[in-house]
Amino acid sequence: MKKFEKIVTWIQEEVRTGKMISGEKIPSEQELSEQFQVSRQTVRRALEELVKQNIVESRRGSGSYICEEAGSILGNIERKRSDHEEKRIAVMLTYIDTYIFPIIVREIEKKVTQAGGILQIAMTDNSVAKERMHLEEFLRTRRIDGLIAEPVKSGLPNPNLDLYQKLQKSGIPVLFVNSFYENLTIPHVSLDDEKAGYIATKHLLECGHTRIAGIFKADDGQGRMRYAGYTKALMEHSHKIKNRQILWIDSEDIREMELVSERILKRLNGCTACVCYNDEIASKLIQILQSADLQVPDQISVIGIDNSNLARFCEVPITSVNNPANEIGKCAAQIILDKIDKNMEMYSAEFAPELVMRNSVKLYNEVM
Amino acid sequence: MKKFEKIVTWIQEEVRTGKMISGEKIPSEQELSEQFQVSRQTVRRALEELVKQNIVESRRGSGSYICEEAGSILGNIERKRSDHEEKRIAVMLTYIDTYIFPIIVREIEKKVTQAGGILQIAMTDNSVAKERMHLEEFLRTRRIDGLIAEPVKSGLPNPNLDLYQKLQKSGIPVLFVNSFYENLTIPHVSLDDEKAGYIATKHLLECGHTRIAGIFKADDGQGRMRYAGYTKALMEHSHKIKNRQILWIDSEDIREMELVSERILKRLNGCTACVCYNDEIASKLIQILQSADLQVPDQISVIGIDNSNLARFCEVPITSVNNPANEIGKCAAQIILDKIDKNMEMYSAEFAPELVMRNSVKLYNEVM
Numbered sequence: 001m002k003k004f005e006k007i008v009t010w011i012q013e014e015v016r017t018g019k020m021i022s023g024e025k026i027p028s029e030q031e032l033s034e035q036f037q038v039s040r041q042t043v044r045r046a047l048e049e050l051v052k053q054n055i056v057e058s059r060r061g062s063g064s065y066i067c068e069e070a071g072s073i074l075g076n077i078e079r080k081r082s083d084h085e086e087k088r089i090a091v092m093l094t095y096i097d098t099y100i101f102p103i104i105v106r107e108i109e110k111k112v113t114q115a116g117g118i119l120q121i122a123m124t125d126n127s128v129a130k131e132r133m134h135l136e137e138f139l140r141t142r143r144i145d146g147l148i149a150e151p152v153k154s155g156l157p158n159p160n161l162d163l164y165q166k167l168q169k170s171g172i173p174v175l176f177v178n179s180f181y182e183n184l185t186i187p188h189v190s191l192d193d194e195k196a197g198y199i200a201t202k203h204l205l206e207c208g209h210t211r212i213a214g215i216f217k218a219d220d221g222q223g224r225m226r227y228a229g230y231t232k233a234l235m236e237h238s239h240k241i242k243n244r245q246i247l248w249i250d251s252e253d254i255r256e257m258e259l260v261s262e263r264i265l266k267r268l269n270g271c272t273a274c275v276c277y278n279d280e281i282a283s284k285l286i287q288i289l290q291s292a293d294l295q296v297p298d299q300i301s302v303i304g305i306d307n308s309n310l311a312r313f314c315e316v317p318i319t320s321v322n323n324p325a326n327e328i329g330k331c332a333a334q335i336i337l338d339k340i341d342k343n344m345e346m347y348s349a350e351f352a353p354e355l356v357m358r359n360s361v362k363l364y365n366e367v368m
Numbered sequence: 369m370k371k372f373e374k375i376v377t378w379i380q381e382e383v384r385t386g387k388m389i390s391g392e393k394i395p396s397e398q399e400l401s402e403q404f405q406v407s408r409q410t411v412r413r414a415l416e417e418l419v420k421q422n423i424v425e426s427r428r429g430s431g432s433y434i435c436e437e438a439g440s441i442l443g444n445i446e447r448k449r450s451d452h453e454e455k456r457i458a459v460m461l462t463y464i465d466t467y468i469f470p471i472i473v474r475e476i477e478k479k480v481t482q483a484g485g486i487l488q489i490a491m492t493d494n495s496v497a498k499e500r501m502h503l504e505e506f507l508r509t510r511r512i513d514g515l516i517a518e519p520v521k522s523g524l525p526n527p528n529l530d531l532y533q534k535l536q537k538s539g540i541p542v543l544f545v546n547s548f549y550e551n552l553t554i555p556h557v558s559l560d561d562e563k564a565g566y567i568a569t570k571h572l573l574e575c576g577h578t579r580i581a582g583i584f585k586a587d588d589g590q591g592r593m594r595y596a597g598y599t600k601a602l603m604e605h606s607h608k609i610k611n612r613q614i615l616w617i618d619s620e621d622i623r624e625m626e627l628v629s630e631r632i633l634k635r636l637n638g639c640t641a642c643v644c645y646n647d648e649i650a651s652k653l654i655q656i657l658q659s660a661d662l663q664v665p666d667q668i669s670v671i672g673i674d675n676s677n678l679a680r681f682c683e684v685p686i687t688s689v690n691n692p693a694n695e696i697g698k699c700a701a702q703i704i705l706d707k708i709d710k711n712m713e714m715y716s717a718e719f720a721p722e723l724v725m726r727n728s729v730k731l732y733n734e735v736m
Contacts, residue, residue, distance in 0.1 A: 086509050096477065097470035106465035109491050118505070120488045123477050137486070141454050313681035 003038045007046035008053075010036075015055065015066060016074045018139035021169045024066045026056060071170060087117035087340060089333075092134055092149040093177075094126040099280065099308050100325035104177060107329025108148060115337050120144065124152050126219075126251050128160055135163035139170065146173045146336040153251075154179040154221035173339045175346060177332045179221040187348040189332040193222045196321045196353040197229025200275050200303045203319070203355055205237045208364030209273040209301060211245070215264070215285065217277045218248040226305060230275050245271055249281070257284040265292055272300060272367050279304035279311040282318050286360070290315075297362035307356050317358035324351050371406045375414035376421075378404075383423060383434060384442045386507040389537045392434045394424060439538060455485035455708060457701075460502055460517040461545075462494040467648065467676050468693035472545065475697025476516060483705050488512065492520050494587075494619050496528055503531035507538065514541045514704040521619075522547040522589035541707045543714060545700045547589040555716040557700040559691045561590045564721040565597025568643050568671045568689050571723055573605045576732030577641040577669060579613070583632070583653065585645045586616040594673060598643050613639055617649070625652040633660055640668060640735050647672035647679040650686050654728070658683075665730035675724050685726035692719050 001009070014020040027035065032043045047064055050056035055070045089112050095101050105121065112119045122134045131152040138144055147167060152158065161184055168174050168186065180188035204212050214230045217223035231241050247267045253260050264285065268274060276282035282304030286296050296302050296316050304311050304320040311318040331349050338344040369377070382388040395403065400411045415432055418424035423438045457480050463469050473489065480487045490502040499520040506512050515535060520526065529552055536542050536554065548556035572580050582598045585591035599609050615635045621628050632653065636642060644650035650672030654664050664670050664684050672679050672688040679686040699717050706712040 086505065086511070095474075097474035102465035102470040105489070106463075106491065109464065109489060113490065113502075118488055118490070120486055121473070121477060122481065122486070123474065134481075137454065143454070309677070309681075313677075 003036070003042045004045040004049065007032060007036055007038070007043060008049050011046075011050060012055065012074055015070050018142065018166050018170045020066050021166045022066050022068045022070055023169075025062075026064050026066065028063060087112075087115070087145050088120060088143060089117055089146045089148065089336060089340075090120040090122060090138060090144045092122040092124060092131070092147065094124050094150050094152065096121060096123050099278075099310070100306055100323060103325040104329040104332075107326050108333045111330060111333035111337065115341065117145075117337070124150075126152055128152050128158060131158075132160045132163065135160055135167065138172070139163065139166055142170065142172075144172060145340050146175070148175050148177055148332050148336055150178045151176055151181055151221065153219040154181055155217070155219050155224050173336055173346060175332055175336050177328055180348075182221070187335070187346045189328050189335065189349045190222075190351070191323045191328070191353055192350040193225035194229040194232070196305050196323070197226030197275065198233045199229070199353055199355055200226075200305055200321050201230045201233035202236075204273045204275065204301060204303060204361065205233060205239075207273075207301065207361060210239060210364070211271040211273070212239075213245040213247070213268050213271040213274040215247045215249060215274060215276050215281055217250065217254070217281075219250045223248070223277055226275075226277055254280060254284070257281075257288065261288045261292075264288060268300070272364060273361070274300065274302050276302060276304050278306045279308045279314075279318055279320055282320070282360070283310045283314040286314060286316055286318070297360050299367060301361040301367075303361055305353075311356075311358065314360075316360050319358045319361045320356050322354045322356050327351055371404070372410045372413040372417065375400060375404055375406070375411060376417050379414075379418055380423065380442055383438045386510065386534055386538045388434050389534050390434050390436045390438055391537075393430075394432050394434065396431060455480075455483070455513050456488060456511060457485055457514045457516065457704060457708075458488040458490060458506060458512045460490040460492060460499070460515065462492050462518050462520065464489060464491050467678070468674055468691060471693040472697040472700075475694050476701045479698060479701035479705065483709065485513075485705070492518075494520055496520050496526060500528045500531065503528055503535065506540070507531065507534055510538065510540075512540060513708050514543070516543050516545055516700050516704055518546045519544055519549055519589065521587040522549050523585070523587050523592050541704055541714060543700055543704050545696055548716075550589070555703070555714045557696050557703065557717045558590075558719070559696070559721055560718040561593035562597040562600070564673050564689045564691070565594030565643065566601045567597070567721055567723055568594075568673055569598045569601035570604075571687070572641045572643065572669060572671060572729065573601060573607075575641075575669065575729055578607060578732070579639045579641070580607075581613040581615070581636050581639040581642040583615045583617060583642060583644050583649055585618065585622070585649075587618045591616075591645055594643075594645055622648060622652070625649075625656065629656045629660075632656060636668065640732060641729070642668065642670050644670060644672050646674045647676045647682075647686055647688055650688070650728070651678045651682045654682060654684055654686070665728050667735065669729040669735075671729055673721075679724075679726065682728075684728050686728045687726045688724050690722045690724050695719055 029040055029043045033040050054067050056064050057067050058064050091108050093101050096105055109119050124131045164174055174186050176186055176188035178190050216227045234241055282302050286302055289296055294300055304318045307320040307322040311320040335346050339346050397408050397411045401408050422435050424432050425435050426432050459476050461469050464473055477487050492499045532542055542554050544554055544556035546558050584595045602609055650670050654670055657664055662668055672686045675688040675690040679688040703714050707714050
């Protein structure tokens, strides 16, 4: 192989495996000459060849870019499903064994199997490193026909957004469940999280509470949306948003809530009710309150969101806002199957939350 | 294509797609001549050709059989994983969203991902029809490198055993979890179910109970093994096995236990304790007993098996026997990965059960 051909082959391979996508700027002449230990002359020869093949285009004064059609010229052979191959959909979730996630997986599995496809699963543990590993694998092997993903820490800047975009550009439809990234134009299927926070807070207000604390998850987009609903409800009832009564915690804190119990008790001091990001936090809060001799709901009311088994089976069954996990799973599977099978446009869907009353909330005038 | 070539191509295809496997008898000359509407002469010509290709061998007076090497001659091109392809393991369970199953899936996903593989999931709903559909798909597409399966209704004759064997013969390792089929030589990873039934029953005996009923699942192998442990413990304590006190129910009954409640109450009449096949049955039994004004454990003791969340969160927390679902998941994944990666021999593993005491059992002399 001649020197210039090494560069040509390398770029072809990067495109074929999705590491470079159409519209992406390729390394500069100088970078390439250093990387391959060749003269600028040789780099230019390679670029000429790539331009001739319609893989790369030069933009005056700006550099060289991967052409729009490069992917289909080089990559589509591998990508196209033959008639004999099954349709393969991946579902990538933070967890698969707890909370509302098993229900989502179950419903997606049913739909995908009914449609003659197979379901591949991946778990991120809400870690961007694991998410990156899975996304790189999807790109490298190019063997999935669609991805249903739960975003990792969607409330924070995520270093992996480029990979979601590359998947999309390489022709693999991507759909988010439970949450979404604000700066990506990728549709999602989820609960209307702002409304869920709103409904939970409104219920406490209607029960006569005025000093209502909130504990929200800082790293997930749902936390921000549920917080937005909380503030909206308070403002509608002409209550001030008091920073002292709002506590942000993250996935790590939730795992070891006993470590933050002092902080929580201090913030809740003086409040008669608390809106919790989800049932997991609500059930752990109830434990913390009770071990500090604060009775729920006699002294303080607690409300959760998601209506999970935790809410049902908690020592004090928790009033919560329903998250229709089964509907979300079904709907997500349908949207991505319609895209794959019929090339229908994908769209976002948000489900309306509903209050489910149990025993963790009391009228304010009955508070001891 | 000549007439005889149609037969040749058909048999080649059947072998390639795993529908016929080595050692299998092929249709007789007469059957083939009817099926293809050709003369016996033409059939013989096709068989001669297949014998020449080492696909088929004739056994005098017995018929024609697929040769040992037929699969590798015709099929291996498709089967062999290229270096670029990922290792793909399928896990097929009765359910994936409830009970101890999500934990098993989680542990398998972790191990498979760590080993650079991907995990495909399939759910059977404990239905042989769904199981058959999935197994046929695995055989047809030949894209999995290993299968971890929970048997469907392993306590009953299963019409799909041929497909498990075909998978094995086609070089795809198969491992069972939770249970196994007695007449297949396929290894399994599970709880020692006989011991679990034994420990549960022995605990009640040691608490002074003598009239101990048992409710077992009729359609799963675990039911038979747990029943075996129950009878063993009774016999060791010189108690007679009383048919009247033993009740067999199946998966459908468990879904609608209220329909069998009269039957259950009649059978338990006179008993002071009951061994339940699992926590699901135990928790539903407690409901049935309490709605008949029988207090647990004051009037009757109930013990479960599996130590699932249901046991923890039941109105009366249930004394149960631990099923280490996480260890089972880990171990199953390791065995199949060692087979795929290092061609190590697969083996069966049974985990020792342990008693977990809660509130559903009382000493006999304290029974009201």
